[in-house]
Amino acid sequence: MRGSVKAEITPMFKQYFKVKHQYPDAVLFFRLGDFYEMFFEDAETVAPLLGLVLTKREAGKGLTAPMCGVPVEKALFYIQKLVDLGFKVAICEQVEDPATSKGLVKREVVKIYTPGLMVDLELPEKSKTYLASLYLDKKAGLAFLELSCGEFIFTEVNRETFLSELLKREPREILCLEEFAESEWISLIKGSLPKVHLSFLDKRAFGLTQVEDLLKLPYYERYQEGLKAANAILVYLQNYQPHLLDKIEAPVFYYPEEFLFLDEATKRNLELVKNLWDGSEKYSLFWVLDATVTPMGARLLKEWIIYPLRDINQIKLRQEAVSFLVEKPDLRDALREVLKKLPDLERLSTKCSLRLINPKEMALLRDSLKYLPEIKEIFSEIDQLPRLLRDILSQLGEFTGLYQRLCEVLVENPPYTLKDGGIIKRGIDPTLDELRDLKDHAVDYLSAIERKEREKTGIPNLRIGYNRVFGYYFEVSKGNVRLVPPYFERKQTLTNVERFVTPELKELEQKIITAEEKIKNLEYELFLGLREEVAQYKEDLKRTSLGLATLDVLVSLAKVAVENDYVCPEITEEEGLYIEEGRHPVIEKIQGKERFIPNSVELKKDEAVLLVITGPNMGGKSTYLRQTALIVIMAQMGSFVPAKYARLGVFDKVFTRIGAGDELARGKSTFMVEMSECAYILKNATSKSLVVLDEVGRGTSTYDGMSIAWAIAENLYEKKVFTLLATHYFELTELGKIYTGIKNYHVAVKEWQDDIIFMYKVLPGAANKSHGIEVAKLAGIPQEVVDRAKEILYKLERKNLKEPSETKIASKRVTQLSIFDREHPVLQKIRNLNIEEITPVEALNFLWEIKKELK
Template sequence: MRQYNEIKSRNPDTVLLYRMGDFYEMFNEDAKIASKVLGLTLTSRNHGGADNTPLAGFPFHALERYANRLVKAGYKIAICEQTEDPKLAKGIVKRDIVEVITAGTATDDSFIEEKANNFIVSLHCENDKVGIAVCDLSTGLFQVEEVLSSEVEKEIVRIDPSEILLADVQNHPLHTLLSENFRSVVISRFDGWKFSYDNACDAIQSHFNIVSIQGLGFEGFGAGVCAAGALLLYLKEQKKNDLQHITSISPFNYSEFAELDPSTIRNLELLKPMQSEDIGGTLISTLDKTSTAMGARLLKRWITHPLKNIDAITNRLNCVEYFKKDAFCRAESELLLKRVADIERLISRISFERANARDLIALKNSFSIFPKIIKALSGAPVQPIKELLGALEGFDELQLKIESTIVENPPLSIREGGMIKSGVSKELDEIIDLSRNGKQWIAKLQETEREKTGISSLKVGFNKVFGYYIEVSKANIDSVPDYFIRKQTLVNGERFITPELKEMEAKVLGADERLSDLEYQIFVNLRREIASECVRIQKAAEAIATLDVFISLGKIAAEYQYCRPILTESGDLVIRDGRHPVVERMNTVEQFIPNDTELIKNESQILLITGPNMAGKSTYLRQNALIAIMAQIGSFVPASFAQIGIVDKFFTRVGASDRLARGQSTFLVEMIEVANILNNATDNSLILLDEVGRGTSTFDGISIAWAVAEYLHETSGKRGRTLFATHYHELAEMALMYPRFRNLHVKVREWNDQIIFLRKIESGSCDHSYGIQVARLAGVPRKVIVRAREILTNLENMELTPDHKPVLARKHSAESENKDQTDLFSGVQLNVMDSLHSEIIHQLQNLDIDGLTPLDALNILSELKKKASHTA
């Protein structure tokens, strides 16, 4: 156990998978973890100590399956292999860690999602800035950015990493934020000194073989450089690899993209539905018609990073329009792309020296598709498409090299031969001939010896322990010639060798071993040659992914009659016949009702939408935000016309279920999100407010909702385009007071004491909430519905008690007969009139009589008279 303990001491935070022959063994606490997570039998063994050591293990060929489960359970695993041939070892076989696998450093297909990037993020704080380095080891993507500390949560949500790396220091400033908001993400620690600027610069310069980082565009990115350098060092330490497939590092300027805060990504269900882990019912599931995993990953990044530059958006729209209009070219290109492998991850495996011969054949087959794609799109009049096709040229020689070296259907293992074509190596061909001739001689030996000995049941066989042998049954032992040398005694016979057989065995087995070694070396040289073309292959992969996304968006636009949006800097948002892209696809029961929207910067900045629950207010709000996001990623949109003034920030205030588990009340969560909007919105933001103020009392709720709307209307620099859905009909009065405030309502038809939701948005406010009708539709018992109507009638008629309080309910006759039964509602009264009295008195006390004009005095008197009439 000395060797194990020494290796374990160097990797104490990992589950150590210790190779022993044909098994991986785990000991002590690692064994207990493995038993619990993997369901392995926990045993024990005495290794010379006083106590038994807990032990668990599994066969070496099951490594991928068990390692995957450990990583997905949140553990780091260290794979310890035998680093010398046991046959040549003197004493204990040498072993060492060959790789550490974590959630963010996994690269094998079994560990990671095909259609999602597997990001690891490194964070470093400097004053009020945080450097963020982002890497996907499976593709080689490496980016760096800097944000304000207040923006960190938003950026991490947008990146959606599997692992976050922090400096191993006490009281890390981001510890609380990460532990509370990213509980499902693995948090790893790394030596704090490796985050220093000088060490980070050295790491970056060494990796990219440059003398200065200044040429990388990192001016002013001090914290970002620290995060990036530390991440490079961490990845190399974990993977025991020089990471040559990370060929570039680029500053990521988040100011080029519209901001999406965590609430917006969640509430708009861009990537994940709010009520399920399945991606169905999301924007990504609606737009993803990609043919490659590379395209699917790129589309996801586009959705979470809407552009703000109109020229860049226009370039994307031009490409999408081409594929929307040319159905034949779209269909042909789509079929070709389906034949392209995930070359982005293939070249990563090749650079990691993990690729096998089948991977190289997949790459070769993909190269063979490139000329066909170029031919199919040669007539495209769009410049960005022409530039993408240029990245697919020049792979003929590499394709031919693979094709002339590797057999078309190679074995999975690269250590057992059978993968290199004849004619590649003269030495290899000679060894193959020797092996083939020797095996033919051995195959004929059985027939020859049967004839010579007269033993018709004599057999020539082979096993890995004894090599080749001649087997004779016991009944024929007396016929065995003298030149047979006994090798093994069996129950039913004997096994022999001959000098000639032993000599040929040495030739054949020696040839087989030399053949495997030589084939492996030829393969490794070819793999390294391909790895040297990593940059070109990565650019080709990026081009394929981009074409794939354009084709996917073009297909969606054609199939569902999307229109091309007009992007402007005007700040207006005008949509005709807008539809919710997800709801219209999922609802197969009824036809989706389209609606118009006009958010005009200087005319209708705030739209207040009233109407009952289930009428479609929330759907209307969300569809407008989704249409704007789709437009800014370069997609056509579900409408007959759309003019989108560029949105710089998207905000939504809907729901609170995600934070209730953290001990925060519904209303507190609501106010936190409202505060975020009010503090960070700009004149170019798009704001969705759904039922602000509903988590508190009616008067408080109305007051807060009114003040929020007023603030967004009146505060310079905060006048973002706002869609405000509410049940507070009192807010409709704001349209009389504020020039850029407009009322809308969801049209409802009443028929036979029932309501029919027409889903149509019209001008004006709704003066009924239809709450009781909605409760009835939801299945609330009839007795409750009838009682609610009685209470509502009393409130609407303003029936008062002798002390001027509204009566909610009287006792039923049946209840009055039972003197001991207390009526549920008898003590429930609203203090509405008390509030009115207090308000009148308060207003009178605060009047500045000396400063009032006669007209002001008359207006106030009239207002007080109206209020007093309600208390009479």
């Protein structure tokens, strides 16, 4: 607070500062009546962001507090906006009734929203919202909490690959050691996830105190870094949402090695779940494959795309289920119709276990249970089911008793709020029924007392009245006052009448006045009891929601396969791949299958380990590279693939080096990004990996770039890494003459007069020219520039311009010649060589012949 005079501030602001001091990093929503107010720096910061008017309030002698506020009933809208902007929001409530409290109303922070802890705010249906934790030591420990789905997992990876694993899940908030706040790792995280919120914690948070209570450490104790990351999440939860701490399940360790490794560049370049141009899901692989009808199914499909399998048996189980559904369109349609009716059972069941579910959501849960028997009934008519579908059926719990209980207790259409009544049916609680009866028939009860007392006293005009000062009363005319019995207590004397009350009337009045509030409170208590009952089914509900999500994904993959004419790939133990007439799934969907030109590719150990693909820009090289990588990913996630036929071994990693647009926006040069990614690939690729390289070396001078591309290709080939290399450097086609496992391919074009026609076919052999000038003309380069370019090209080819220095490309590790062996025939050949006239390609051929002679 600026300019505060603590000794003279008002009691309310003393209370405010005491609370704010406990949560200095959060925007404090301070409850005052029907509003949440923000003061001082909080108000000045958020008012322009939320479109609120900044006003002032007297805070003490000589002290004015800037303030803004939002109505309590609309607060979630503003909280959501702040959290989406990366703020933490602390909700400070009045925890006692202002009408009955003496002095200042007691207030406490009851909830804190952070970007990673927002389970009861509006969440994206098809995405998860993770809170992540990172602990760096000898290894990198990672932990992820997704509160809305009840997911708490942790793992360990080496320090070089932690960023890829972290970025796969795109967390909204990451917990880090405060001592790393200025480190290179944090800069990398910020560069890759510019919207992420980083929260820095003291080293004590990364201990083992909290996690010891949840886990049997002897089993997990070797994963120290992972455990410490998980512990930090528990500490953070204790600080910010302590009411949820005892409801969180123990974290589960997962093994990244069980899945196909995809680094961040590959996930981004292949546009697996987001496109590159606006970051939306449209035109991504997820967009193509997503025919799911439930939110939980869509989220699981994304996970399958980001985490393809490496276990051949698990892949085949998924394939078997998809194939079965492909062949049974009626079954697919029937399942989709039932699945469409289901709400987000995964998040509803999690809200139940966290005791956060509201009455409206409880009704949705009730209705979803009604449809589960329909799914079982659909499958009951089929004799032999694939194993995965049988497993799914076994996951679907038996909830007949729970469904009947919810139908019995909940009204058909309850409200969202817990404390406004209208939740519980009649016949559930006698006291509630009595209170409702009293509220609904108050006039009848008053009339009955009036009638009874009129008969009892003999006062013919005795009647019951009401005002705000005295409440209900008996009114007696002056002439009949003598008939008033002793138990009538005089309350007011007027000119012509007198007003009385009786113990019975006061008791009934108290019941009528408090009935509404008692009904709401009792319904609230009964609903909490019902919520506890449902929470006992949390494990069955969670298992059921996973089974339904898996079924939704399998049906989706089958539907997409049929609609797009995909085939089931043959997954083998043999390394390599053969794809006949493969297609790019996204481009094909945009253009239509009839317009897309398919291409085949084969990678085989020793025979075709590395393919060098040449040809003009716009000819389809990049599409060819991308579709091959996408087909591998689709095959290993259990999907059918866009091809006429496909046979693939199981790959351990997929790497891509395509483009650098995102990194350029972050201030990195094209060449630096390219070399960094290539270095990462060379260090991590294995003989079971697939590497896709597009135009390596283009960010520097021609000879430097060509030399680097050549050396990278050789290195990958020597490691037997399956590689597709698209290049403009035609000199690289010489690799195919040197190494038996390197093959040349080119994208075909046809020349017509001065124009070219792209055939979009990839054929064996090297391209004979680049067609760069023709492509420039197609791109709209003015005709005079095109003509001048042709003239310069002609002169260069005729060597009428001064030639640059000769490129010297050599095959590696030629046996060294002894300088004393003058009679060796190879030396005689070298002496006779005219270095001034030899071309680079001729030099390569010459060296190749020498190498053969020396063997």
